[in-house]
Each structure stands twice: as C-alpha cells, then as structure tokens.
Amino acid sequence: MDHSLWGGRFSAPTADDMRQFNDSFRVDQRLAEADVAGSIAWAGALAQAGLISADERDMLVQGLTMVRAEFASGRFVAQPGDEDIHTAVERRLHELVGEVALKLHTGRSRNDQVATDFRLFCIGAARVIRERLLGLQEALVEQADEHTAVLMPGYTHLQRAQPISFGHWCLAYVEMFERDRARLKDATARIRTLPLGAGALAGNSLGVERETLTEALDEFDSVATNSLDAVADRDFVAELLFAFSLIGIHLSRLAEDVILYSSAEFGFVSLDDAYSTGSSLMPQKKNPDSMELLRGKSGRLTGNLVTMLTVLKGLPLTYNKDMQEDKEPLFDSFDTLELGLRVAAAAIATMKPRPERMAAALDDGMLATDLADELVRRGVPFREAHGKVGRLVRRAEELNLSLRDLPLAEYQAIQPELDESIYELFDFERSVARKNSLGGTAPQQVLRQIDHWHEVWSEET
Numbered sequence: 333m334d335h336s337l338w339g340g341r342f343s344a345p346t347a348d349d350m351r352q353f354n355d356s357f358r359v360d361q362r363l364a365e366a367d368v369a370g371s372i373a374w375a376g377a378l379a380q381a382g383l384i385s386a387d388e389r390d391m392l393v394q395g396l397t398m399v400r401a402e403f404a405s406g407r408f409v410a411q412p413g414d415e416d417i418h419t420a421v422e423r424r425l426h427e428l429v430g431e432v433a434l435k436l437h438t439g440r441s442r443n444d445q446v447a448t449d450f451r452l453f454c455i456g457a458a459r460v461i462r463e464r465l466l467g468l469q470e471a472l473v474e475q476a477d478e479h480t481a482v483l484m485p486g487y488t489h490l491q492r493a494q495p496i497s498f499g500h501w502c503l504a505y506v507e508m509f510e511r512d513r514a515r516l517k518d519a520t521a522r523i524r525t526l527p528l529g530a531g532a533l534a535g536n537s538l539g540v541e542r543e544t545l546t547e548a549l550d551e552f553d554s555v556a557t558n559s560l561d562a563v564a565d566r567d568f569v570a571e572l573l574f575a576f577s578l579i580g581i582h583l584s585r586l587a588e589d590v591i592l593y594s595s596a597e598f599g600f601v602s603l604d605d606a607y608s609t610g611s612s613l614m615p616q617k618k619n620p621d622s623m624e625l626l627r628g629k630s631g632r633l634t635g636n637l638v639t640m641l642t643v644l645k646g647l648p649l650t651y652n653k654d655m656q657e658d659k660e661p662l663f664d665s666f667d668t669l670e671l672g673l674r675v676a677a678a679a680i681a682t683m684k685p686r687p688e689r690m691a692a693a694l695d696d697g698m699l700a701t702d703l704a705d706e707l708v709r710r711g712v713p714f715r716e717a718h719g720k721v722g723r724l725v726r727r728a729e730e731l732n733l734s735l736r737d738l739p740l741a742e743y744q745a746i747q748p749e750l751d752e753s754i755y756e757l758f759d760f761e762r763s764v765a766r767k768n769s770l771g772g773t774a775p776q777q778v779l780r781q782i783d784h785w786h787e788v789w790s791e792e793t
C-alpha cells in the first residue's frame with residue numbers, strides 16, 4: 333500500500349532526486365517523541381468531538397505508544413516511503429493497529445502538526461540548555477568562592493587598568509549566563525502556544541475543541557488564536573537561535589580570556605590536561621583547544637540564526653516548504669551548545685588559577701586612580717587630581733621609575749602637603765578592598781555576589 337499522505341491526485345511518481353530533496357525524515361526523526369505525544373492528544377480530542385469512538389481512541393493510543401517505544405529503543409525501521417516523521421509514524425501505526433490508523437489525521441494537517449511537534453522539541457531544548465548553563469555558572473561560582481582574595485589585573489582595551497579579584501572576573505561571566513537563562517525562559521513562555529487544531533491554515537471544521545488539547549499537552553498553556561499565524565509562525569525558532577547565538581558569543585568571550593590567560597605571556601591560569609590537546613610536531617605544546625573550539629563554534633551558532641532569519645524573510649502566508657529548513661539549524665545549535673556547555677563547565681571547574689603569576693602582573697601604574705582618589709579626599713577637584721597624577725606618571729616614565737619609587741619631592745611638587753604616608757597607597761589588596769560599592773571588586777562584595785547566586789538558584793524550582 334502507498335503510505336504517502338498525499339498521493340491521490342498524482343498520476344506519476346515523484347522523481348528519485350526530488351524525493352531525496354524533499355524527504356526530511358533523516359533530520360526530523362528527532363521529533364518522534366513530540367510527534368507521538370501530539371498524536372495521542374489529537375486522538376483524545378477526536379474522541380471528545382465524537383469523530384472516533386473511545387475504543388478507537390484507545391487502539392490509537394496503544395499503537396502510538398508502541399511506535400514511541402520503537403523509536404526510543406532504536407528498533408524503529410524506516411521505510412523508503414517515510415517522507416518525514418509524520419508519515420513514518422502514521423505508516424507504522426497503520427501496520428500495528430490496522431485501519432483505525434486511517435482516522436488519526438482527521439481534521440489535522442502536517443502544518444499544525446509539525447508546528448506543534450517542533451514547539452514541543454524547542455521547549456525541551458531550552459530547558460536542557462538552561463540546565464547546562466547553570467552547570468557552567470556553578471563551576472564559575474565555585475572558582476570565585478575559592479579565589480575571592482586572589483588579585484589580578486583588570487583590563488580595558490586589553491591594557492592593565494585596575495587590580496581586581498579573580499573571583500570578580502569569574503562572576504562577571506555568571507551574570508552573562510544568567511541573562512541567557514532568563515532569555516531562554518522568556519522565549520519559552522512564547523513557545524507554549526499551541527498551533528494544533530489550526531488545520532492546514534484555516535482552522536478545523538469538524539468540531540475539535542482546541543482548548544482541551546492544552547490539558548493533554550501540558551507543555552502548552554494557551555492556544556494560537558489565529559490559524560494562519562499558527563501554521564506560519566517560526567518566530568520561536570528564530571528567538572531560540574538568537575538566544576543560543578548570544579550564549580555562543582558569551583562563551584567565545586570567556587574562551588578568549590582563558591586562551592589569553594593560559595598563554596605563557598600571561599600565565600594566570602592553567603587548563604587541565606583533560607581539556608587541552610598537544611601538537612603532532614612540537615612536543616612541548618599544550619593548546620587550549622577546548623576554549624578555541626568554544627570560541628570557534630560561536631560562528632556556526634550565529635550562522636544558524638542567520639539561516640533561519642533568511643529562510644523566513646519574504647515568505648508569504650502561510651506554510652511554505654521553505655520552512656522545513658527550520659530544523660537543521662536548530663538541532664545543530666542545540667547539539668553544539670549542549671556539548672559545548674558541558675565541556676566549558678568541566679574545563680572551568682578543573683582550571684587552576686596561578687595567583688603568583690597574577691600578582692606579578694600587577695604594577696604600580698594600576699594604582700594611579702587610587703592616588704587621584706586620595707587627592708580628591710584631600711579636597712582637590714577630580715579633574716585636577718587626574719592631571720596631577722598624570723604628570724606624576726609622566727615623571728616616573730621619564731626617570732624610568734615605578735610610581736612607588738618616585739621620591740617624595742616629586743609628589744610634593746604636585747601637591748605640597750603630601751608626606752611619606754602617601755606610599756601606603758601602594759597596596760593592591762587595600763586598593764581592591766576599597767572598591768566596596770555594590771557590585772564592586774572588594775572581596776566583601778564578591779562574597780555577597782556569591783551568596784546572591786546561591787540564593788537565586790536555591791529558590792528556583
């Protein structure tokens with residue numbers, strides 16, 4: 333028997349190349365679980381509308397459950413005519429339960445079906461990525477907790493700027509990833525709108541109640557209110573791909589810092605062997621490949637977003653086959669991030685900071701702002717203080733001395749009442765401890781941030 337879902341009006345078979353071009357089973361078989369869940373709910377709605385009997389519904393549900401088990405265990409055997417996941421499930425259902433399977437598609441189209449399936453998949457994907465993000469955040473908080481008092485240079489323009497706590501650096505990334513988790517949560521709220529029952533585009537005329545479907549499919553909390561938009565909308569895919577891309581961008585920034593910091597020139601951290609690789613030629617090399625791949629994969633994550641946006645651009649209402657191209661980019665981005673985030677979490681958790689190298693990279697120039705602040709405390713307007721300390725820095729450069737080694741006379745030349753106590757400012761720890769404003773780098777604030785994160789996550793359900 334021909335299991336094609338649409339063969340009736342055709343007199344010639346699809347060309348082989350066209351079939352290969354059109355078939356999407358290889359990709360969309362990942363929707364098997366979602367497709368079965370959607371069909372079980374649909375069978376229930378058909379029975380409720382009196383379109384099939386309770387017995388027929390039970391047979392369908394039983395058969396669908398068997399199909400689900402076949403997919404889950406890897407026993408499902410695809411056939412040449414399995415155009416897509418929807419065709420394959422229905423074909424197998426027919427083999428398992430017979431004629432009653434022919435009633436399942438009553439009032440339904442693959443257009444509302446695939447939109448439903450894909451939404452279900454995306455809800456799960458967002459949930460998994462949120463969990464993986466949390467894993468990475470926990471690794472960063474753990475590092476922060478252990479190294480709150482470890483000092484390193486903070487940079488702007490990649491030039492040494494002011495001393496900071498290494499823990500503070502870790503927690504900056506926790507902030508980014510928390511925004512990512514929030515973004516996924518927001519996006520998920522919009523994915524939870526159910527297209528099923530919208531039919532091919534115009535709605536169903538057989539009296540199937542759409543509201544009750546959200547009870548059977550509890551990942552959904554509302555039904556799409558315009559049937560045309562219900563089958564044409566793929567905003568949720570674009571949104572998720574954007575959220576995934578931005579996670580990729582954040583990972584690439586973290587990776588870049590770690591790549592720099594693990595170089596011999598910086599030497600601030602050392603990556604574990606398990607997350608590094610060697611060179612086939614140079615025996616001494618240990619390369620931060622985990623981080624380089626994280627940085628590199630941000631390219632494909634952004635590429636997948638651009639793919640989806642480009643597919644959607646200019647598409648007329650409603651469903652168009654172009655939209656079948658929505659799944660590969662999403663699956664690819666999901667898989668890339670799912671594994672990438674696990675690697676990132678483990679690489680960060682096992683990374684060893686090297687406090688002595690960080691300390692060696694601190695120089696007195698990084699306390700110039702502290703000097704200016706001290707002048708401010710003595711009543712000098714900041715703009716003037718900035719200029720005075722600037723002149724001191726220039727003097728130190730001329731004399732080839734560090735600020736700390738400049739004779740007192742030089743200090744008194746810019747501010748006559750200064751005395752020896754000015755040299756007490758040259759203390760990195762005290763400098764950092766003074767940055768005690770909310771969100772600052774003082775260890776006290778870093779500890780406060782760590783407490784904050786523990787609290788936020790313990791309140792999450």
Ligand code: ARG
Pocket residue numbers: 356360416417442443446651653655656657
């Ligand atoms: N495989 C298709 C997709 O992913 C399912 C929907 C097909 N609908 C249609 N009218 N041909 O988009």
